[in-house]
Amino acid sequence: MAEIAKILVLNGPNLNMLGVRQPEIYGSDTLADIEQRCHAHAKKYEFDIDFRQSNIEGELVTWIQEERTRCQGVIINAAAFTHTSVAILDALSLLDVPVIEVHLSNIFAREEFRHHSYVSPVAAGVICGFGWRGYTLALDALKDILDSD
């Protein structure tokens, strides 16, 4: 029987407001809807999804540290911290597991300050602009990466 891989899905500030937050940019799904889609999608891969959100940078850093040796992959939408957080970059640099960076919107088609990411240098890949599908695409990518390791 294949081992069940634990995948940590981290969401940064203001993503708890999805649904009411600029739906023309982020879509009308709530974060709970996206979590549901991840759980449904993960079933076929036997992934155990640990889906979390925080508005607090240090909490995200602590979670990354704590889960360092407990998860087999990380999907992170660090939201605004993507563009500001050396602390999250440093925490992710501790990991020996693949990290996939996700953004709902196409950050490169938006303001210039969103074009730089502190997460990208340690990410196996970046998925942006596909709305909630970015999360399930990231699960597909992780499945592929973990299977080929």
Ligand code: DQA
């Ligand atoms: C975001 C893009 C970021 O620039 C922004 O600050 C967010 C969400 C996205 O998912 O498109 O909060 O990460």
